[in-house]
Amino acid sequence: MLNDLRKKDIQLPPVAVEAFRHITTGMILLAFIAGIAVIYWNLLPPRKDFYNELWGPVFLLVRGQSPYDTSSLNPVLPAAWLPMSIGFFAPLGWLGEETAMLFWFLFSLVEMAWIVFLVSREDRSIPSLFIISLFAFGFPSTIYHLLLGQFSITTALCVVTAVYLIRKERHWLAAFLLALGLSKIHLMTLTMLGLSLFYFQQAGLKSLFAFGGRVIAACLVLCLPLFIAYPHWIPDAIKSMTSNAPWAFPTLQKFFVFTFGSFGMVLWGISVGLTILLSLFLCKRLDIVSATFWNLGLALLISPYIGSWDFVTLLPLWLSTFLSASRRWKIFTIISYVIAWGLMARIQGLEESHNHYFWWVPLWFLASVAIVMWRRPPWSRRSIKQ
Secondary structure, three states: OHHHHHHOOOOOOHHHHHHHHHHHHHHHHHHHHHHHHHHHHOOOOOOHHHHHHHHHHHHHHOOOOOOOOOHHHOOOOOOOOOHHHHHHOHHHHHOOHHHHHHHHHHHHHHHHHHHHHHHHHHOOOHHHHHHHHHHHHHOHHHHHHHHHOOOHHHHHHHHHHHHHHHHOOOHHHHHHHHHHHHHHHHHOHHHHHHHHHHHHHHHHHHHHHHHHHHHHHHHHHHHHHHHHHOOOHHHHHHHHHOOOOOOOOOOHHHHHHHHHOOHHHHHHHHHHHHHHHHHHHHHHHOOHHHHHHHHHHHHHHHOOOOOHHHHHHHHHHHHHHHHHOOHHHHHHHHHHHHHHHHHHHHHHOOOOOOHHHHOOHHHHHHHHHHHHHHOOOOOOOOOOOO
C-alpha cells in the first residue's frame, strides 16, 4: 500500500507512516494470538505449573492464608516461584481456577506478541514480522511453556521492556519490571550482572548502588500483599522452595555429571567461568540492548535449575539477530531454526523422552547467533545519561 502511494507521488508524513506500521504490526500479531489461542487452548491442558505455583498461592493469599502452604489444594509440586510474582498477580486469587487459567493462557500469548513487537522496532516489514512471529509462537519451548502455564515469558518480557526503558532513562519503572522478572531469578543472573556493569560504567559506584537500591525497593513493594495478608509467610516460603524433589534438568551441569561423573562438576565449573567472562566481554563491546539479549540466553548455560520451557528466553536474541541479518544470513537462521525444531520434536516423540535430553538447545541457538554475529559488523555501544 505504501509503495503504491509513493508511485503516485503521494507523500505521507513520518507520523502517518509510523502509525501505519504500528497498525499493520498490531493486526498481524493479533491474528497470531487469535489463531494460536484457538489451536492451543484445547491441545495444551492442564497447565499444572500455573495451578501449583501461582493460582494456588494467590487463591490462599486473598483469603488470608499462607501462600506457600498449598497442601490443602493438593498440588502436584510445592510452590517455588519467588514472592514478587505472587504479590503482583494476587488479584487472580479472586478468579475461579478455569477463568484464571484462561486469563494466564491469553496473557502469555499477549506477552509473547509484545516481545515480538518490541524486538522488531527496526524492521516491521510484513514478511519479517510474519517469520519472527512463527519463530516465537511455534517454538517448542513456547508450546511447552503454554502447556504448563509457566512464568518464563513474563521474565523475558520484563527484561526486554526494562532495557528499552533504561535507554529512555526511565530507571524506576525499569527496576520495577526487573524485580517482577526476578521471580525466576535463575534466568536473570547474567542480565543483572550485565546491567550492574552498565550502571557502574555510567557513573561509578553511586550509579551501581542506586540501581541495586531501586530493584530491592521494587521487590519489597511487590511483596507487600504477602506481608499484609499473611505476615508470617517467609518460613513457609523457605520450606516450600527447598522441598522440591531432585529432577534431571536440561542443563550443562546435568549433562557433564551424567557423562563424566564427579569430574563433570569440574567441567561445569569451568564452563560457568568461561560463560561469565564471555558475558562481561559482550557487555563491554555491545550496546545495552544487544548485551542484555545475549545475557538472557547465556544464563541458560550456567543455571543448574531450568526446564526446556525456560528456553523461551533465547527468543529476544534470536529474533533480533534474524531481523538485523542480511538475506543470506536470514536464510541461515531459518534453516538452523527448522533443524532444531525437528530435532526437538523428534526427541519429544521418543517413547522414553525426558526433559534433560534438551540440554543442547541453548548451545545450538547461541552458536548459530554467534556465527551470524561474526559474519557481520559488531553493534555499536551507546551511552546513556543518568
